[in-house]
Amino acid sequence: MTEKFDLATVYVSDAQYNRNIFFDTSPQAVRLYLLYNHWFMQMLVYVFIIINLALALFEDPAVVPLPIWATSTIEIVCLSAFTVRIVHYAKVIPKDKFWKDPKNICIIIIVTLSFIDLTIYGALKTSGYFGIRWSRVLRPLLLVNVTEGRQLRRAFRSIRNALPQISYVFLLFMFSVLVFSLMALKLFGKRGLFTIDGSPYFTDYLDIVFDLYVLVTTANSPDVMMPAYNYSVFFTIFFILYIVINTYTFMSFFLAVVYNNYKKYLKEEVRQLVKARRYKMCRAFSLLQETRGEGGEPVVTQAKWNRLVKLVKPNISIAHRELLWSVLDDQNKGHIGKFAFVQLADLLSIQVITVKSQAHPIQICFPSLYNSSASRFIRYMVHHRMFVYIYDLIILVNAVFIGLDEENPVVSNAEWGFLALYMLEIILKLYSTEPRAFFARHHFWNWFDTIIVVSALFGTIINSALKHSGGYTSRQILDIVFILRVLRLIRLVDSIKRFRAIINTLIKIGPTILIFGQLIVVVYYIFAMVGMELFKGKVHFFEPNSTSPDQEYCGNPLLKGTTFAKLNYCKNNFNNVISSFIVLLELTVVNQWHDILYIYRSKSALLTSGFTAVTHVSARIFFVLFHIVVVIIIINIFVAFILEAFLVEY
Amino acid sequence: MTEKFDLATVYVSDAQYNRNIFFDTSPQAVRLYLLYNHWFMQMLVYVFIIINLALALFEDPAVVPLPIWATSTIEIVCLSAFTVRIVHYAKVIPKDKFWKDPKNICIIIIVTLSFIDLTIYGALKTSGYFGIRWSRVLRPLLLVNVTEGRQLRRAFRSIRNALPQISYVFLLFMFSVLVFSLMALKLFGKRGLFTIDGSPYFTDYLDIVFDLYVLVTTANSPDVMMPAYNYSVFFTIFFILYIVINTYTFMSFFLAVVYNNYKKYLKEEVRQLVKARRYKMCRAFSLLQETRGEGGEPVVTQAKWNRLVKLVKPNISIAHRELLWSVLDDQNKGHIGKFAFVQLADLLSIQVITVKSQAHPIQICFPSLYNSSASRFIRYMVHHRMFVYIYDLIILVNAVFIGLDEENPVVSNAEWGFLALYMLEIILKLYSTEPRAFFARHHFWNWFDTIIVVSALFGTIINSALKHSGGYTSRQILDIVFILRVLRLIRLVDSIKRFRAIINTLIKIGPTILIFGQLIVVVYYIFAMVGMELFKGKVHFFEPNSTSPDQEYCGNPLLKGTTFAKLNYCKNNFNNVISSFIVLLELTVVNQWHDILYIYRSKSALLTSGFTAVTHVSARIFFVLFHIVVVIIIINIFVAFILEAFLVEY
Numbered sequence A, B: 001m002t003e004k005f006d007l008a009t010v011y012v013s014d015a016q017y018n019r020n021i022f023f024d025t026s027p028q029a030v031r032l033y034l035l036y037n038h039w040f041m042q043m044l045v046y047v048f049i050i051i052n053l054a055l056a057l058f059e060d061p062a063v064v065p066l067p068i069w070a071t072s073t074i075e076i077v078c079l080s081a082f083t084v085r086i087v088h089y090a091k092v093i094p095k096d097k098f099w100k101d102p103k104n105i106c107i108i109i110i111v112t113l114s115f116i117d118l119t120i121y122g123a124l125k126t127s128g129y130f131g132i133r134w135s136r137v138l139r140p141l142l143l144v145n146v147t148e149g150r151q152l153r154r155a156f157r158s159i160r161n162a163l164p165q166i167s168y169v170f171l172l173f174m175f176s177v178l179v180f181s182l183m184a185l186k187l188f189g190k191r192g193l194f195t196i197d198g199s200p201y202f203t204d205y206l207d208i209v210f211d212l213y214v215l216v217t218t219a220n221s222p223d224v225m226m227p228a229y230n231y232s233v234f235f236t237i238f239f240i241l242y243i244v245i246n247t248y249t250f251m252s253f254f255l256a257v258v259y260n261n262y263k264k265y266l267k268e269e270v271r272q273l274v275k276a277r278r279y280k281m282c283r284a285f286s287l288l289q290e291t292r293g294e295g296g297e298p299v300v301t302q303a304k305w306n307r308l309v310k311l312v313k314p315n316i317s318i319a320h321r322e323l324l325w326s327v328l329d330d331q332n333k334g335h336i337g338k339f340a341f342v343q344l345a346d347l348l349s350i351q352v353i354t355v356k357s358q359a360h361p362i363q364i365c366f367p368s369l370y371n372s373s374a375s376r377f378i379r380y381m382v383h384h385r386m387f388v389y390i391y392d393l394i395i396l397v398n399a400v401f402i403g404l405d406e407e408n409p410v411v412s413n414a415e416w417g418f419l420a421l422y423m424l425e426i427i428l429k430l431y432s433t434e435p436r437a438f439f440a441r442h443h444f445w446n447w448f449d450t451i452i453v454v455s456a457l458f459g460t461i462i463n464s465a466l467k468h469s470g471g472y473t474s475r476q477i478l479d480i481v482f483i484l485r486v487l488r489l490i491r492l493v494d495s496i497k498r499f500r501a502i503i504n505t506l507i508k509i510g511p512t513i514l515i516f517g518q519l520i521v522v523v524y525y526i527f528a529m530v531g532m533e534l535f536k537g538k539v540h541f542f543e544p545n546s547t548s549p550d551q552e553y554c555g556n557p558l559l560k561g562t563t564f565a566k567l568n569y570c571k572n573n574f575n576n577v578i579s580s581f582i583v584l585l586e587l588t589v590v591n592q593w594h595d596i597l598y599i600y601r602s603k604s605a606l607l608t609s610g611f612t613a614v615t616h617v618s619a620r621i622f623f624v625l626f627h628i629v630v631v632i633i634i635i636n637i638f639v640a641f642i643l644e645a646f647l648v649e650y
């Protein structure tokens, strides 16, 4: 019987958390499965994945260099952990299911390849040869496959499903770019025009294709048009048509295709989830069911149901459990049928906010004081609208004071006054509202306010103490205090109903935006690894107070006089994983990207590095590929997601 | 009776063309109304509007200067035409309806203001004073109001409806920008950092707000971040958060709000149109109805119906009319009820493609020749798939030849070969398909092909003749020939089914894109008029072969050494309406716009012009306003439209 309850518990919690694992139902497999789903094991896997990804900080080219033996040892530990995890998983589910799941095959291949790569790299390094850690590109895929990041995997699946449609539009778009480029070659190639840096304008077909591709991202507008425009105003027609068709229409088409697929896929996904959830609840029901009377419908008794709920959610309150039962057994029969039973998973997911009108602690300790007319007046005042308006006004005045020079003694003293006012507000509110109700989980702004104000108070005190003790002010503490002060202003938006609706939408979609964060990390990591191997050490950054003469051209004589050096872009390099991520972010924003990759695409610059023209082309391919993957696909999925979330929530 | 038919005709054609005018139903008003809707009158109005708008080309600052008396006379003629039109309209509809319609009030005000402005300007000019033609800003509004451009007016209404929601999101967005700016001031202001041009970094609050607003458009990324990034890598967190929240999330929110409103409004609009159409058809029915027998339902006889249809659509063929009747009177009763009658407007809008399998003219003239086995073989061949493949291959080879140097004799001779092949294709197709079927209206690609190939043939012959006669080749003719040659390649996409679907969607939404074109013209025109008054003559363009020393700094010594002059942006000015439109297009694309408006926002540059700091601020306001109106609102409406069209059509 216990085994049956164990199994039913697993089914219900799988249904509740939308897990889709076809585990073995033998008792020992079920116990292993429970261990597999334990929060500690899941957290451990995440920790190992983060450590594994973070290795890029310490491996060559490193932010903080560590010896190869150290990083290799850590990586071996991580890979072993993933191996243990996958072996554990293999024990839980039937053999045939295990080998049919591409996720598992993927993990096994990645772990194996990583071990092979480590061995080869170690051998090459010890014998003094040059080696590339190519398996680092595969690391972020573990984040997708090893973790139970179902949403992340779903996002990837959604991309995969949209790919065929995207590629048709993309091919047509590329055809359009190629045709326009050919037209540009014929129209401008023989006119003897020159670009601003003196090179011939639109004479090489592949260069034109690249330039016009960049124009789609708007990054080289209007520069790419200027020579033609200076020659004749009629040539702007060519560029206007190009921009309308390719930059606006096709880019909107991409968004439309992605959005369309996203919506379709989302619906299908939700349908499948509901179906799977129902199936699991039916399995759980059939384990606990008993038949009442002759030919009666099978039912589950309240006793069994109570035991199950206690197993699924050990810390559920009795009141909450009884509320759930009364919802299901609305006719008070003492047992429920299949139809009512399958709703349990949904009911458990609903957050029940128990608003108990408990008495205020002060009221309990000092009832006469708390109920005195003065006290009642204070409580009335705090709950009055004017109280909110007055504090909004205080915040506005505070905003002006923040904008003023904080070294002025009036301003810095006023800050104490504002802090006192904010503390008073919190105390007054705590006095007139029951503290547990005030700090209920769904009262976002109360939490926000209290944390910000109390931290600001501590920060200001520490800062002031430091100042008075040695006359020295820690810049870091001051920065934090400034940030806290400014954050306090955000509270203003909560007073305006329309803004609150928008902010609530933002807060609701917050968690899913984090999923996109993971998606971006996966893609950035892959491109960063490739980028570092291709471009590391090409550009150097010199601290602003450096006196090195190389500073002017980022330590690469080939950069003398280039826009890249002139704009002081030296820190935009692939010399370590952090800079690489920042460069990739700048490429995502798609501005000046042709300037950022100037050094990487300039033929002469790469010739000396022994890369010859091959890298010249590969650099362009690298950046165009990045644009396609990140801007055309991922950013559009992000926009599609915001669009749909907004249409549903707002 | 005739009067009744006239009135019914008007109702039906109003229903058919979705006109919503509550005209007077007296016989003479109906006759005036018919005149009002006459295609010639409508075209005339369009012509006057285009002339009125085109006046900007000839008025100071002019592309082609004309004396003031000439432009004023033309404008008076145009304004008089609009006056006549509105008086005509006033005669058609009841007085109270006329004065309730904001459209009419708008026209009267604009025309009156224009007359006043013209008088003042004329008086000022003749007495030698300085005057501004401020009423020119109002001109494009006539395009919206005077013409029967219902779709354009609908687009404007759709914007007006979305405005409240957009403004809430915009206010929150601006609040976010202001808070981030305050934080930037506190974090970076006291660190003594400098931008690339040596000015202090992030020390003035309003400058920070402007810089961060520009960052939302991505135009100054990554430059705005570089000083902070060079100082410490941690500061990039500030910019990353800023970009994620403001550039991505808020901009997606704007799209979501616009899209949401667009969808909602579109549905409501369609519902209203259907309702109004039904109402008008019921009015027409009640004019022509007669009751059959005792207590029978009112009906319209076939005779009356025929007369009505002949009046509504004089050039309808008898076969087509009889087809329509048989659809409505499916039980062959000789009369139809109200339900069938109201469908007439919809039926008339449907294009009936009469595919008559007519015999080929050659078959009629030379039947034995046309039916000979050789002739049959040719026709079989032309309709075979291989025929399409072979011509696709020819086009591909042609594409390579176009890419080669056309001065090579082999290439220029090959062109004759290709032309011959294309002509052969058209002749073969015309031989195997009935010519009228081949050139049916819905056969887009046949028309496209024939026009392109025949024009290319003529162009090439003329070009060749010119070359042989005087050795002189007209660059313009050559340009046209090149364009035609490249356009021929587009035919390739028709061979691939997936591409054809996308292209068909594009062709279908083409007309509506033209509506957006008008919308853009209206907004551009207004901004161009204001921009010209504010910034004309500040920057001068010198022809590339000019030897003037002023060329280096666009004729304005204050531009010496600025990015604007260095990038050779001199032609990006507001010196005439065409340049203004091109600058506005560049601002729409939102790249380098802070550089483009450099001259206009640089304090020192404007001080000398006597504008002082007021214009400095107003210039920023001008450009930010333009960004809000065009990029945030209009481009988003365009994207929303493409999105919806794509989801519906594809």
Ligand code: NA
Binding pocket: A217, A218, A219, A590, A591, A592, B217, B218, B219, B590, B591, B592
């Ligand atoms: Na840009």
